[in-house]
Amino acid sequence: MNEIRQRLPRTREKRRGALTAFYGDSAALADELEKEETRQRIRTYSETGDDEVIGAIRLLGRIRGSVTIIHSPPGCGAIKLEDELRAGGSPWLITNIEENDSILGADDKLREAVDRAYRTWRPEIIFILATPVVAINNDDIQSAATEKEDQYGIPVVPVYAAGFRSKTAVYGYDLVFHALAKYVLKKDPDALPLPAVNLIGTAGTKTSHIIRDLDGAGISYNNLSGSLSIAALKQSLNAFASIAIDKDDSRFLLEWLEEAHGIVHLEETAPIGLAGTERWLLAAARSAGAAGSAEQVRAYIEEAKAAAVTDLEWHRLDGASVFIDLPPEQAFGVAEFVEELGGKVAALSLTHADSSHVVRLREWAGRSNPQVFIQQGQPFEKINALGKLKPDLYIGRGEAAVWAARAGIAAAAVDSVDVYGFGGVQELAPLLTKALRNPSLSRYLSAGSSSYRAGWLSKSVNWHIKQEVK
CATH class of the missing domain: 3.40.50.1980 (Nitrogenase molybdenum iron protein domain)
Incomplete structure (x- = not known):
């Protein structure tokens, strides 16, 4: 995957013609998205909307054993980021870039923040999240990350979220997965194949029901949903296949695992509703090495469907x-x-x-x-x-x-x-x-x-x- 060699992945607009403004019917939108180049639309008036920085924050906050350093000034933007992080998840710091820093650079503040993060939490990994000001003043985040990685012996990973490259918040997830693939997820040549399917769900995805279904059907899985661990992310390189709970959030990871490591991702719709859940479970079960007996899978699905159908008669x-x-x-x-x-x-x-x-x-x-x-x-x-x-x-x-x-x-x-x-x-x-x-x-x-x-x-x-x- 050539994008891993690049500093940044391409935006969703460039990779898949993503639209963030449209009005029409389903057929018209499908026609538009099938064109070689979509006609991008803009709003002459806009109230609000999440950006790639918020998307990156949501995913970083779900990675266990991590600390995120937001290289950013204080103020309204930082307050918004704080609100997102206070929803739960891993610890974080803000470097509080000031006016002079935005002109002369804030490399020293960044190094101090990494030192404090390591002393306070002894994390497994530290992320440095760049923000719009950093994208403008061009602080050398990479040098600081490399220096502190050598000093502490843990990954210190830059994530370059400028806030204005893409109009889709999910591009923030792409930036995080790109950084993980580029700097952290290296395949161990001695690792044994993992007879399981990667279960991928990202920022805040609730998974208790679908995990109960996987367990009931006897389907083996590597859990990359809800709260992510670095160990499970590394294990994903050895799985037989990947299946997502929500492909929008995890699209970059799914495609990278397939293109770079041959781990096919199953293009199945989200497991919502009776038919959707049945299709999804059967797809997971068919992936090589991921299932117990076919009889157990089918028996579980029929029993669970029967119980649900009875309840649905009242609704x-x-x-x-x-x-x-x-x-x-x-x-x-x-x-x-x-x-x-x-x-x-x-x-x-x-x-x-x-x-x-x-x-x-x-x-x-x-x-x-x-x-x-x-x-x-x-x-x-x-x-x-x-x-x-x-x-x-x-x-x-x-x-x-x-x-x-x-x-x-x-x-x-x-x-x-x-x-x-x-x-x-x-x-x-x-x-x-x-x-x-x-x-x-x-x-x-x-x-x-x-x-x-x-x-x-x-x-x-x-x-x-x-x-x-x-």
Whole structure:
């Protein structure tokens, strides 16, 4: 994989034509992403949105035995990073770059931060996360990292997140995996093959249900989900195959393992819903060396499905129109589950979309051909779309679900729900039907005045989305 020789991986826009602004139906988006060069769009007005720095922070915070040094000034940007890290995870420091540092360099502060991190936590690995100011003043992070690595005898790994190279937050995951592949994950020629499948899930992915399913089906796995360990990452180089819980987050790692080490990654959809979980488990079981007996796998799936189907009879959506607002892989999986419950998918609101999603978009074009909005962090566009579509139910994350409720739409927030596996079926279905059958909160919230003026809301949903001019 030639990108490992480079200082940075290519952005999702360059590698896969990723779009972060779009309005149209599923078929139109698939047509666009199949072109040799996608037509990038920009917003003439934008409220907020995560960037690659936030994406990198989310993943770094999930690596056990690590300390992250954020080479950054204090202030609003650092506070945002602090909020992300306080959600849990590994320790961190900020170097607090000041005005003089941004001109003269802050190499000494960086070295002091590495010293403090090592003395305080004795970590297994230290990450140095560059930020936009560092990208501008060009501090020599690599020299500091090499010096301290030699001094302490542990990996000190630079991660170059400028914050403005890509408009997709998932590029931050690419940057972290690229750094790990470049500096840390070296194959031991004496290591024995690992008769297991790599189970890959990254920043904050809940995995208790799907791990229970893997154990019940007798499928051997190397756990690279939730909280990651360096040992498991190194073991991944010896596994027979890889399967992701969410391919969007882990795309770079999956492709690198296949291209550099011949570890095929299984292109299966997220294990959400009855059919999705069954397909995913069967794919994992078919990977060489990853399964117990075929009879055990099939028997477990049939037993788990039977238990879930009984519960689902009480949680039908009965033709309700649904607006799904989640990252792509989750959105497609939840959408399929909505149909299993008898609902109709009216719209998909995604954080981004790229060429890896074309197959799923084509599938949905042949079903209900739902509207697709790509609008991460743009509540004014979301409110506009909800007002025009008037769905019966909104499914998304907590902060955005509040906006849907204020628009008078029954809303289900799935942040705290483990949506994966057969256990996820039994956890998610009651949440959806409860929201649909108890709309009193949304009625109450919608009785107040709107957060946006009528003039804004009367415009088309894509009013502020324009084709980029080169």
